[in-house]
Amino acid sequence: MTWFVKEDGYELFFNRDERKSRSRAELPTSQVADGVQYLSPTDADAGGTWIAVNHFGVTVCLLNHYQFEQIETYKNWISRGEMVRKFATVASIAQVNRLFESLELEDYRAFRMFVIDPEGSNRLCVWDGHSGRIERNVTSPKSSSSVDARHVKSVRKSLFADLNLIDSKQADDYINYHASHLPSRSKESVCMHRDDASTVSLSHVSVSSHGVSFRYADGAPCQAALGPALAMRFVEALDSKRSTSAIKASSVPN
Ligand SMILES: [Zn+2]
Numbered sequence: 594m595t596w597f598v599k600e601d602g603y604e605l606f607f608n609r610d611e612r613k614s615r616s617r618a619e620l621p622t623s624q625v626a627d628g629v630q631y632l633s634p635t636d637a638d639a640g641g642t643w644i645a646v647n648h649f650g651v652t653v654c655l656l657n658h659y660q661f662e663q664i665e666t667y668k669n670w671i672s673r674g675e676m677v678r679k680f681a682t683v684a685s686i687a688q689v690n691r692l693f694e695s696l697e698l699e700d701y702r703a704f705r706m707f708v709i710d711p712e713g714s715n716r717l718c719v720w721d722g723h724s725g726r727i728e729r730n731v732t733s734p735k736s737s738s739s740v741d742a743r744h745v746k747s748v749r750k751s752l753f754a755d756l757n758l759i760d761s762k763q764a765d766d767y768i769n770y771h772a773s774h775l776p777s778r779s780k781e782s783v784c785m786h787r788d789d790a791s792t793v794s795l796s797h798v799s800v801s802s803h804g805v806s807f808r809y810a811d812g813a814p815c816q817a818a819l820g821p822a823l824a825m826r827f828v829e830a831l832d833s834k835r836s837t838s839a840i841k842a843s844s845v846p847n
Contacts, residue, residue, distance in 0.1 A: 752770070772814035
């Protein structure tokens with residue numbers, strides 16, 4: 594997952610990696626919950642989702658947390674994809690904090706959940722199977738791997754820097770990174786290919802004062818092109834407006 598913040602919003606890119614046994618996800622659709630419209634694809638196996646963007650311009654996405662996966666014991670876990678749906682309607686980062694604190698974390702497998710608002714502030718909610726925490730304003734890129742995680746993450750981070758993406762605000766540069774097979778078509782490449790698992794889709798979310806859009810490549814991004822944009826209007830959240838003016842008034846960098 595990568596993102597960049599722009600004048601009036603942000604763009605976010607997300608490769609989903611899945612085991613080959615997993616069913617193909619359903620294409621993104623527009624949904625409404627608690628009066629809030631959001632765009633998200635649907636996980637065909639569990640019915641939840643791994644990424645959603647709502648009309649307040651808040652995106653929520655789920656990253657695995659393989660390094661700290663709990664010891665396998667039988668348990669009726671709550672699907673993490675259902676949790677993302679629960680967070681899909683939040684109007685602000687403040688709501689994310691409250692909702693995360695209200696979760697019975699013991700009922701979930703380990704996860705990292707990223708949330709970003711239209712001002713570009715973000716939070717990473719982490720449940721490592723033992724304790725929960727919220728990291729504030731983490732930096733791009735974020736990735737996960739069930740194999741050799743530390744090494745794979747460091748390769749992808751170096752590549753992100755080598756391609757000068759830290760300073761880029763060009764969506765095409767990011768899409769190329771997500772489709773890339775550098776340093777080789779393998780577990781290391783951002784477009785990931787292993788015998789048991791691979792990247793199965795790329796999501797591209799764009800949020801600006803003009804609106805919110807979601808583009809989706811239904812397949813490995815080295816082969817499948819992004820489809821047409823699913824779009825909706827942007828609705829300014831009341832409490833985010835207050836926090837923005839407060840930030841501007843005190844000139845505190847966000
Ligand atoms: Zn590929």
